[in-house]
Amino acid sequence: MPMTFDQATVDSTGAFLVHELERLDQTLNLPLTSQTWSRDIELREDVSIADEMSSFTNTTFAAAGTPNANGKNWINQLSTAIAGLNVDIAKTGFPLELWGMELGWTVVELAAAAQVGRPIDTQKYDGMQLKWNMDTDEQVYIGDAVKGAKGLLNLSQVTPTNATKTWATSTPDEIRASINQVLSNAWVRSAYSKVPEDLLIPPEQYSFLASTIVSSAGNQSLLTYLETNTIAFHQNGKPLNIRPVKWAIGRGVANADRMVAYTNDKKFVRFPMVPLQSVPIQYRGIYQLVTYYGKLGAVEPVYPETLNYMDGI
Incomplete structure (x- = not known):
């Protein structure tokens, strides 16, 4: 019979007392999270850990x-x-800010967790990666108030405009007009050199577009219709890339929902990052410690005139 431990003794290692008539699902159910930063911005990869x-x-x-x-x-x-x-x-x-986290466990915890097939070192590494991606997600979209950094949704170089009414109270034509307006404003600001190719909106508005039918035959959603019926499609030759992002909720003036039009290309906007690195594992008594570190910058709006915000959608 394999050795088991009760929950009060070694809960942190992932080893539990399993009863004879208990069927334990061995799947590791990690916290439910969503990070979309890698979808919405390109990285500036020439920075190194030595750069400040x-x-x-x-x-x-x-x-x-x-x-x-x-x-x-x-x-x-x-x-x-x-x-x-x-x-x-x-x-x-x-500034490129240094990010770091130390992972540690005892050899006893490591042995106990490994025996039940849930190595504590792997679990802690997964948790650290989750925190790194969550922090990066926030840094990309809204920056950091303590560090004074701005993100894709709150750049100080971009002055937001206000929608005439919310999308929930608008007709499909009025919604199309508001999107064309935010695209046109960026087009004008860039001296008619670039129409944005991407549009980020809150999830609720995205769901509204996807569920609203515009065709009398009932075979086309408003979301699909808008991808090819704005100035972005006719000017850029490809559908407008409309995507939901949770950070846009309440991001506008007076906590209004915000829409951002931009082009996801490192020529116009990018995010500097130094990927995670680690030092060799250290031994202190029965403890094993390993430190991971990387650097997160701030969103670089190389051409801020190619971005535009609209609040109150």
Whole structure:
């Protein structure tokens, strides 16, 4: 008969007293969580654990025309004063914050958990990975108030606009108009150079779009309809990528729900990260300890004018 332990003695190792007529399901049921950061933003992977800052530059050109300063650069064969070009390069930097967690167990706990097929070291590693992804998820979408970092949904460089009414009280045409408006605003801000390709909305609004039928034949949801019936599809040549994100709930002014239009491309916006690393396992008496560490930056809006927010949807 295998050795077993009662719950009060070694509950933390995952070993329990199993009765003769008890059928224990050996499946490990981890906490229910959802992290979508890897879906919604591309990583800047050139940063290293030695870096303390991540930065980028934006270049601005200035050129005066001749003879009209606001016109073209006309010259003639006898010109002696020819206008030149001015270049200004501005640097923007964000701190790379060190993240770490120490995992530890005793050799007794390790033996007890291994005997029942639930190694404590593997479980703690899974828990640490879960915390890393949860922290990264929050950092990507809303940043960190203590560190003063901003995320994809609350960038200070983007001024939100307000919807005329909530989607729940809007017709399909009014919803389409509000989406076209948030896309158009970003298009205008970028000097008509880029229409956003991606749209993040709260889960409730996403469910509303998916369940609302717009075709008289009843064969097309509003969500599917909007993917190909906005300026994004006609300008970019591909469907608008509409996705739900829980962090958009109450993220707007006065706790209103927020919609963000952007392009998920590291050319426009990205997130610097140094993946988790570990030090060699350390032994202290009967304890085994291992430390994992990595670095999380802040969302880099290289071209903030390509993003736009709308609150109150």
